[in-house]
Amino acid sequence: MSLRERSRQLVESRAFQYFITAVILGNAATLGLETSSTLHDRYGVQLHVIDVTALSIFVIELILRLFVHRLRFFRDPWNVFDLAIVSVALAPASSAFTVLRAMRILRVLRLVSVVPSMRRVVSALLTAMPGMVSIAGLLVLVLYVAGVMATKLFAHTAPEWFGSLGQSIFTLFQIMTGDSWSEVAREVMAKQPLAWIFFIGFLVVSAFTVLNLFIAVAVSAMEAEHRAEEEAKPIPAQDRAVLAELRELRAELGALRSELTERQPV
Incomplete structure (x- = not known):
């Protein structure tokens, strides 16, 4: 199995999605704790380390998804949304980018792209x-x-x-x-x-x-x-087999009906 295929399995696995969701929630909590001057003075270094670690995980995840999907990555609006959110968090900490640094909390919005139900709601609102x-x-x-x-x-x-x-x-x-x-x-x-x-x-x-x-x-x-979304879902293999058997039965019944019709006396 190639490295790209292994990366695809990792990125698309449910466990990896749960892990990213947990990181987003944890990062949201640390960003909220940083607003407290008491907690920031006491645990500022630890909170900063957690924030940098979370950002590093997001960057690695995006690199993996770019490696897996390549140019197709940019065809999905949710991927572009994630890339924009993480790019804002990577802005330098100079005074000219103070506003952008304050927008790090926007990383929490990545939950919208990770959680399918939230993504469905946002897509519906955009459609409406x-x-x-x-x-x-x-x-x-x-x-x-x-x-x-x-x-x-x-x-x-x-x-x-x-x-x-x-x-x-x-x-x-x-x-x-x-x-x-x-x-x-x-x-x-x-x-x-x-x-x-x-x-x-x-x-x-x-x-x-x-x-x-x-x-x-x-x-x-x-x-x-x-x-x-329901119509776009693939039909399971077991259901496809049942549908195939039903089609065969219908064909046989149609043939028998035609044969009986031909045998009836005029």
Whole structure:
């Protein structure tokens, strides 16, 4: 067996994937511990050694995958994603790269490419992006129309909330998220009792309808991704044998039926 084939078996083995997952989780824990000044002062050297060791393991893993897949490595977006994440962590520790060094925590995002269920969710969300963009456009349109209406209706009643179009849109976005919307509504209703019609209508359209469309599109995309993954799965050898026997039985039944039809008297 060639060295490349052995490397392929190692990289694609389940034990190796579990090992990389454990390293990612351990590295995430050490990066979190480094944010504590007390722990950093006491165990800074040990944490740095663990961080460098984890980074070395990631680099070796990428080298092995490049060796196995060669140029095909770059055809998989998840491989490119892993390469970008590890490359950021390899940035020098000079002041010009301080921001990049702070982004070492992005290594935790490699869990997305390692765990199949997470990868499936992200792929589904990317597939659903065109539909979500359309819904986001609809939401912006609803916010703009409602912002103009609210400014004209409540600018004099509650100028701190609806004094300008920008303030109105921000306030309506806050109401849409459910953050203290009743306080804003009651303050306006104290001077304009019928204002509840506007606020309830806006909540029904924005929060209960438009935002739920995002969930519907995301769920639909995940279901489609799951169906595509199930259809792409190879059929086990035992099932293929059963299917072959069923085809043979169908062929024999068809031949017998034709033979019986020919023997029947006209």
